[in-house]
Amino acid sequence: GTVRHYKWRHVAIIVQRENLFTVVTERLKVMLKNSNISFTERAFESSIGVAGLEGDIFDPDARIFLIVTYAIHARQLLCESFHRGIVLPRYLLVTPAWYDQGWWRINDDAIYSCSVHEREEVMSLTLGLLNLDFLAQLGDINTDTGINGSEFLDLEKAHLNTPPLNLKQSEYSQYCY
Secondary structure: OHHHHOOOOEEEEEEEEOHHHHHHHHHHHHHHHHOOOEEEEEEEEOOOOHHHOOOOOOOOOOOEEEEEOOHHHHHHHHHHHHHHOOOOOOOEEEOOOOOOOOHHHOOOHHHOOOOHHHHHHHHHHOOOOEEHHHHHHOOOOOOOOOOOHHHHHHHHHHHHOOOOOOOOOOOOOEEOO
16 A cells, blocks of 8 residues: 555554554555555554553664554653654654544553653654545645645545556545655
8 A cells, every 4th residue: 555655665663562462563564565566564452551662662674664553652751752753753653544534643651651742742753654635735845755735635646546546546545745
């Protein structure tokens, strides 16, 4: 999918050790290997959370981080990325599209090392699997890929309309760049 289409050469996977995420991650690793994309993996136990990751949470050699966790732990990762400066334009956090709308805004500050406002700041500087409305609002902000949200949408539309896909963009589709 997206990883192959945009010719990413190296990604880091941050995964929660739960059966669902383990299965998804194993399939993802096969796809990455088959596409000659190198990767590193950081895994943590659900009961311990992101704090259970020994050493550096974010692979220092990676710029693209695939988050394979429940939203509660993704919020913890947003806080960590805020404190470490892991944000656009240098870094990209890719989050699952199935999280509830506004998942990063849930006000449970007591268990996180940052506020809702700080998580909002990270989300405003991080593109992940987000809806088209958000992407369109970014306007002319370029990432390390050298393209902005509008250019990405144009490329994605062209890609979807080529055989064998012949698909149309949906306002509900999820994308990242």
